[in-house]
Amino acid sequence: MPNDMQNDKKGAKRRELIKAAGAAGLLAAGGGLTNLSLAQSAKVKVGLMLPYTGTFAQLGVAIANGFKLAISEQGKTLAGREVEYVTLDDESDPPKGADRANQLVTRDKVDLLVGTVHSGVQMGIVKIVRESGVLHIIPNAGVEAATGQLCAPNIFRSSFANGQPAYPMGKVVADRGLKNVVTLAWRYGAGEESVAGFKDSFLKGGGKIVKELWLPFPNVEFQSLLTEIASLKPDAVFVFFAGGGAAKFLTDWKAAGLKGRIPLFGTGFLTEGVLEAVGDAAEGIETTLHYGDGIDTPKNRAFRLAYAKAFKLQPDVYAVQGYDAGLLFAAGMKAVKGDISKKKEIIAAMRAATIDSPRGKVTMSKSQNPIQDMYLRKVVGQENRVTGVAMKALDYPPSGTCKMPA
Numbered sequence: 001m002p003n004d005m006q007n008d009k010k011g012a013k014r015r016e017l018i019k020a021a022g023a024a025g026l027l028a029a030g031g032g033l034t035n036l037s038l039a040q041s042a043k044v045k046v047g048l049m050l051p052y053t054g055t056f057a058q059l060g061v062a063i064a065n066g067f068k069l070a071i072s073e074q075g076k077t078l079a080g081r082e083v084e085y086v087t088l089d090d091e092s093d094p095p096k097g098a099d100r101a102n103q104l105v106t107r108d109k110v111d112l113l114v115g116t117v118h119s120g121v122q123m124g125i126v127k128i129v130r131e132s133g134v135l136h137i138i139p140n141a142g143v144e145a146a147t148g149q150l151c152a153p154n155i156f157r158s159s160f161a162n163g164q165p166a167y168p169m170g171k172v173v174a175d176r177g178l179k180n181v182v183t184l185a186w187r188y189g190a191g192e193e194s195v196a197g198f199k200d201s202f203l204k205g206g207g208k209i210v211k212e213l214w215l216p217f218p219n220v221e222f223q224s225l226l227t228e229i230a231s232l233k234p235d236a237v238f239v240f241f242a243g244g245g246a247a248k249f250l251t252d253w254k255a256a257g258l259k260g261r262i263p264l265f266g267t268g269f270l271t272e273g274v275l276e277a278v279g280d281a282a283e284g285i286e287t288t289l290h291y292g293d294g295i296d297t298p299k300n301r302a303f304r305l306a307y308a309k310a311f312k313l314q315p316d317v318y319a320v321q322g323y324d325a326g327l328l329f330a331a332g333m334k335a336v337k338g339d340i341s342k343k344k345e346i347i348a349a350m351r352a353a354t355i356d357s358p359r360g361k362v363t364m365s366k367s368q369n370p371i372q373d374m375y376l377r378k379v380v381g382q383e384n385r386v387t388g389v390a391m392k393a394l395d396y397p398p399s400g401t402c403k404m405p406a
Helices: 002-028 032-041 057-072 094-107 119-132 163-175 189-204 223-232 243-255 275-282 298-311 317-335 343-352
Strands: 044-050 081-089 112-114 135-138 155-157 180-186 208-215 236-240 264-267 286-289 354-357 360-364 370-380 383-394
Touching (some): 057 317, 094 119, 119 189, 163 236, 163 264, 163 370, 180 189, 180 223, 189 236, 243 275, 317 343, 343 360
Parallel strands (some): 112 135, 180 208, 236 264, 264 286
Antiparallel strands (some): 354 360, 360 370
8 A cells, every 4th residue: 555655656756757858848839829810818997088078078977888888799708808998088188188098008908999979089099009009999089181181991980971971961951942041159170160061061952151150169158149030030050069058059940939930950969969958959859860769670770779788878970889889899809719919810801891880781991990870860858760761872072082002
């Protein structure tokens, strides 16, 4: 028995030495499997740079909620990788855009930067992501340069280009024979490009712009401008406002006695997410947008139910854009089985993806801006009810300004 026990101990010791030598051999061979295992077990860091205070706060919250819901539906992982969120309030303050984006990239070392709402802040983010090469999805800001002159392989948009929702409304207004129109918007990137999109199709349809009126962002002192509109007596008015500013405008429009006297049109941001706040001030207003409450599809019904259950809120277009940003990134991660280091392959998969969105099927244009249907909507009670498709699969603006680097 003593000899048998000694032999067993010697055998066990040999097995331990062989196991240790095997492990050392793997490490000596460049640590391939060990490093890969560590890399695949590390969390994917997603930076959510959005407005959480100020005029656009509710938009930022909806986008973040939508993104997290999409990831939750993937089993709360991205191709098996856990997700860590780093949130940063950009305060819709353009001078802070580049610095705060740089914090996420250099200090927090995010794998994906999702942001933002304000087009002015977006330009700062674009500067940083172009320099760093970090993967980037724009979940709202429509500044056209981001997928135009400043396009890059790592920059995607899950929302719209600023002129895209406004372009079909120009045709709608012209087709109704409303020839003399006043435009009113905040004078910053989103407002200026939205008005330009409306004019593009409205003028083609034979319309005339009587006057362009502007207000500095985020000023909401509308009274003098409403008085001027009343004196001009246009056939219709087209506006661009969003968030708290849109709610204030609609309330003031009614109080000025213009509701029912002059037809009011806008992009869907005018009435999105504000109907409870404005009461009947928005009743009957028509807008064009890439989403609406009455899209009767299994995907949209399931999305709205899941969102309401998760957040005790009804989703809006901002939630959809955040949700689709999550689906887009998930498509890229699935293609590489969670290996975030394969950036070129992730980009290729995202570019080729067809997103099964609550808004309908969405694909990416050559400039990586969504090609999507634009709906005509009408406010009925507390709904932005879809009444038709204003334009199918709209790719706007044309991709010619984007010279995509190799």
